[in-house]
Amino acid sequence: MADDRLSSEVRDRLQERRDEQTASGTLVASDEEAYVGDTITLRGLNLPADTEVDVIWKTVEGRWGVLQANEVVGAQYRPRTVTAFTARTDADGRFERDWEIPEDYGGEHTIELRTDEDGPPLAKTTIAITPWFELDRTEAPLGEFFTITGYGIGPNVLENNYQIAWDNGTMGFMTGVINRGTATARVRAVGPVGSHELQVWRNYRGVPFLQNNTQSPFGEVAGGRQYAWSVEVTDPESEPETAWVESMFDEAPLPAHMPDPDRETEAELEISPQCGQPGTDTVLTGRGFPPEQRVDLVWHTHEGHRVKDIPITPEPVPGVLPSVETDEEGSFQLEFEVPKDRGATRPITAMIDGESVAVTGFMLQPEITSIAPTSGPSGTEIEIALSGIGWPIYENAYYFLYDNKPLGYICGLEAKINETVLRAAGEPGWHFIDVYPSLFDVQDDEPNFELIPHLSYLDNHPVRPLPGLHMAFEITE
The missing domain is CATH 2.60.40.1930 (Macroglobulin (MG2) domain)
Structure with missing residues (x-):
């Protein structure tokens, strides 16, 4: 080659x-x-x-x-x-x-x-x-967001990975891979109230090269335009939301993640809606089945483990969906609530006499299942549970930031409900936990996109855009 x-x-x-x-x-x-x-x-x-x-x-x-x-x-x-x-x-x-x-x-x-x-x-x-960057505003209330837009990013290895730093702490990266060099990143306005520093860096290794603007052979980050801003965080008019997920996209399940039926027939399955979070009310419709026939409906999760070298495959989960009886025209309709599970495509099969004859799927999207407590003194243990975190590499490593500082990631393969415990840290007042997509593994070594919060996830993430998850905690006196 x-x-x-x-x-x-x-x-x-x-x-x-x-x-x-x-x-x-x-x-x-x-x-x-x-x-x-x-x-x-x-x-x-x-x-x-x-x-x-x-x-x-x-x-x-x-x-x-x-x-x-x-x-x-x-x-x-x-x-x-x-x-x-x-x-x-x-x-x-x-x-x-x-x-x-x-x-x-x-x-x-x-x-x-x-x-x-x-x-x-x-x-x-x-x-x-020449790449350049602009900031939508230089003042924002505590808990809201600044938006950085980059233009002319990439495609070469040296200019397609830009890092965002808040108060000299690297938050994550932005890239313009699939958006013709344009990318957006949102940066939370975190405390304390007052002046803070926001800066764009560049380096193919995924972390800032601190000689970008002094001794880099590739010139300054933005070729002479602004790449750093002093911003002001102001008092909010109302208390921040304690937990919310960004608006999600209307999307369909991915055929690549659904098993083929055991037997080709005229039977069809259709689900509406095709996507949503756990708890979504859905309608499953079957057509073209034998009349007055028992059909066993089977929900599938994905199980396996990359690190343990166990192949990840769709596995049936008994008891989630019932069996149904088709009418004299070979049709049926079932209403059910989507369960908590690993995210991404959740296959659903229709079985007759132990063989699958029709397949559909539901695109399960992330949710914040719980955060508790939402206030307390410094050192309080904050229990967080998330569901709908996907198993594929492009979405299984959601990365946590605490007050814009990277903390670590969770793995969507470990459980249907991902649980972690964080310790509240900082001065009295509001503190923010933001959870962003990252890439668990990338075959190409350069540039380095692995296990770094992907801040341009909405317009440049692989396969499909994913939402950010946001939480707030108030440290009391």
Whole structure:
């Protein structure tokens, strides 16, 4: 595979040289480097007169490489070509046009002029996109959030992993793998009330390289734009919520995580809704079964253990769902409450005479089952229980932050209800526990995305977006 990749790279270089030798015109950009959102001027010279030319922007498309919607290989990119605009040359074979740099990945991009899609370019130039970051506000009430948005992130290893620090403590990372270099991260406004420091760092190892802005050969984090802010945390108008989960997405179960039926039949299962937290009221409908037939319905969990090298497979859980009798048309309908279980796709099978004849699934989403107590003196033991934490690698290691400081993770494989005990620490007042997705294991070693809170989980997480879970505890005098 390495030889094939090398051969491909050699072919690309040879093709570029051939294109340069046959190029007949000149393309000049007003800037060699720019930020997303900047306007640059492109000038074409020595081109065919009175001719329409396509201005081609060459970039990449990013995605997470994931096997079986479970094992995360790493960030992967493939070439993507976009027609930025079409211009007409004048009688002297010239044109000039202002153009805004689109939301895209950082690094060098080639711009070509073409009249024929299959022919060599008439001219080309390059421009490098420099990553930059903006903060939505510099003042927020205690318990609310600041939002950092990054533009032009990646795709190269050195520029696609940025770390967020609060008061010189690293919270986690943000990346723009699947969102064309744009990513958002929310940072909790934690106490005490007053001034705090928020900063963006960069390093492929997943932790800040402290010479980013002084002696890095790759330049400052944002190429001269702001990467650190002094922010103000103010008194809240009302008490923070003690426990809440971010809005979840309407999503379907993943076929890769459902077993195939033992026997192919006309029978079908349909569930509504297809997703939700434990306790969701659902309706399971069966059609195409034999008339007046007993059907055993079986709920499945996933069991196994990566560390112990025990394969993770869907396993039936007796007693969760009942048996039903189809009507004279071979149909049935069952209302039931989704139980607490490991998260992600929960298969449901319909069995006749010990064989499964139809399969569906329910996408089980996370919930905060309980937090108790929610107030007490420093040192109080806080018992926390979560359910619906998934077993796949991209979601089984939810990571806890206490007042924006990373503490550790829980494993969605260990139990249907994940329980932990934290000790309240800090001065009297409100303190915050935020639980974010992370990646338990990534096959690619660089950059390092493993077991670090993924702060851009909403718009750049592998497979599917996952919600953050948020809690608050009040330390009393």
